[in-house]
Amino acid sequence: MTPDYSLLNRQLAALLDTRDWLTNSSQTCAFIMQEVPDLNWVGFYLQRAPEMLGLGPFQGKPACHPIPFSKGVCGAAARTHRTQRVDDVHAVADHIACDAASNAELVVPVVVEGRLWGVLDLDSPLRGRFGPEDQAGIEALVATFMAHTDLA
Ligand code: SME
Numbered sequence: 001m002t003p004d005y006s007l008l009n010r011q012l013a014a015l016l017d018t019r020d021w022l023t024n025s026s027q028t029c030a031f032i033m034q035e036v037p038d039l040n041w042v043g044f045y046l047q048r049a050p051e052m053l054g055l056g057p058f059q060g061k062p063a064c065h066p067i068p069f070s071k072g073v074c075g076a077a078a079r080t081h082r083t084q085r086v087d088d089v090h091a092v093a094d095h096i097a098c099d100a101a102s103n104a105e106l107v108v109p110v111v112v113e114g115r116l117w118g119v120l121d122l123d124s125p126l127r128g129r130f131g132p133e134d135q136a137g138i139e140a141l142v143a144t145f146m147a148h149t150d151l152a
Contacts (some may be wrong), residue, residue: 001037005137008035009144016148024149026057026126038126040101044120045074064098064148071097072096077107077119089126108142112151
């Protein structure tokens with residue numbers, strides 16, 4: 001089921017009433033977890049060291065940390081600065097399985113002036129959960145998060 005992403009975008013913009021990255025990233029993943037159906041994990045991984053992602057604010061079970069750029073779906077998004085949309089993560093050789101219940105994954109990079117700040121990672125237990133409309137919708141929510149937040 002595809003949610004009304006343009007409505008979600010307006011609601012997220014209204015929710016983000018500070019410029020603080022920690023508050024806004026926490027609110028953004030909680031909002032997505034609440035409003036987008038069939039997710040079991042949503043969260044940010046942040047670039048905290050060279051070629052390495054560290055776990056940031058998230059909703060769901062405790063997750064893998066740290067993740068090198070060289071590994072997994074999040075690593076691919078960090079390396080390429082491109083959204084990764086995977087129908088079945090078990091078919092991806094170097095997928096990092098934090099939770100065996102996760103089957104589909106969508107990872108959107110957060111790139112500020114050409115530099116990676118982090119990634120937003122969504123996991124679903126449903127194979128093929130994320131279609132092109134979900135990708136465009138989540139990328140738009142990430143753009144709204146970025147526009148409302150001071151990302152140094
Ligand atoms: N599956 C991810 C790791 C992060 S967890 O899903 C929360 C990956 O392969 O990058």
